[in-house]
Amino acid sequence: MSPLLKIRAERDQMSAIERRIADFLLDNAHLLRDYSSQQLANALGISQSSVVKFSQKLGFKGYPDLKYSIGEAVARGGNNDDGETVAASHDNPHTVLAENLWHLKAQAEAETRLINPPEAIDAIAAAITQAGKVFIIGLGEDGIPARAFATRLSMLGILTVHYVDAILMQAGVSAAAPGDVLLVFSEHGRQAALCQISRLFRERVGKVISVTRHTPNPLRAHADASLLVSAHDERRYIEPLLYQSALQHLLDLIFVLSCEASESRRSQLDVNFERMRDLLDT
CATH class of the missing domain: 1.10.10.10 (Winged helix-like DNA-binding domain superfamily/Winged helix DNA-binding domain)
Structure with a gap:
C-alpha cells in the first residue's frame, strides 16, 4: 500500500x-x-x-x-x-481533462476503500438485508444519493422508509422496532436535527448507520456503524464531484453484497425489473 x-x-x-x-x-x-x-x-x-x-x-x-x-x-x-494528475499524451484538451478527472475519482475511491475495512462493510450490508425496515434520510444534496439508494433497496424487496424532511422522519421513527436500521446521509455530519433523529432511533433499539466524510463529526458519535468517504481537492468545484463519485462506488458495493447474499433478493429484483419494463411498455 x-x-x-x-x-x-x-x-x-x-x-x-x-x-x-x-x-x-x-x-x-x-x-x-x-x-x-x-x-x-x-x-x-x-x-x-x-x-x-x-x-x-x-x-x-x-x-x-x-x-x-x-x-x-x-x-x-x-x-x-x-497525487499528481495524469499527464495525458493526447492533444485534445477534453481528453486530458477527462483522464485527469478520472484519475482523481479513482484516487478518492481507493482512499475510501482503505478507510472502510471489509469486515465493517460486510456487517453493514448484513444489517441492511436482515433489517425489518430500513429508514433512510438525507437533507439537501445528501438527499440525492439517499433517495437513489432507497430505491435500489426497495427493488430488492427490502422494506424501505425514505424521508427528505427531518420533521417527518422524527414522526416516522415512532414506528421503528428492534432490528430496524436507520441510514443517515450527511456529508459533514453536523446537522443537529439528524443527530437528534439518530439518538431517538437508537433509543428504540434500532441500529444507526451514518454516511459522512472521514472526519470527526457529531453524527458519527450517534451511530452504531459508519460508512466513510475520503475525497479531497483544493478546487471547490472538483471536490464535491470526487465525494459523490467515491460515495456512489461505496453504495454500489453495499448493493452488490446485498444482492449476492440472497438468491431470493436477486429473484425479487428480477421480478421488479420486469414489472417496471411492462409499465414502461404500456
Missing part, C-alpha cells in the same frame, strides 16, 4: 501537527530525499520527535523507512500515487 495513499486516507483523523507533516509530505514527496528528519522538523517548526512519532504511527520503524517508501512510490510514477 502506498504510504502517500495511506497518509491521504488518514489525514482527517490526525492531530494539527500531524496534518502539517502530512501536507508537507504530500506536497513535496519528490523532494523528500533531500530532507533528514531534523531538516523536516526545522522546516515545519516542530520537534524531531514529532516527525519520528508520525512515521511510527503510519507503521514504519522510523522516518528513514517512511522516506524510502515514499521515494519508491514516487519512482514508480506509473501508479500516480504521488
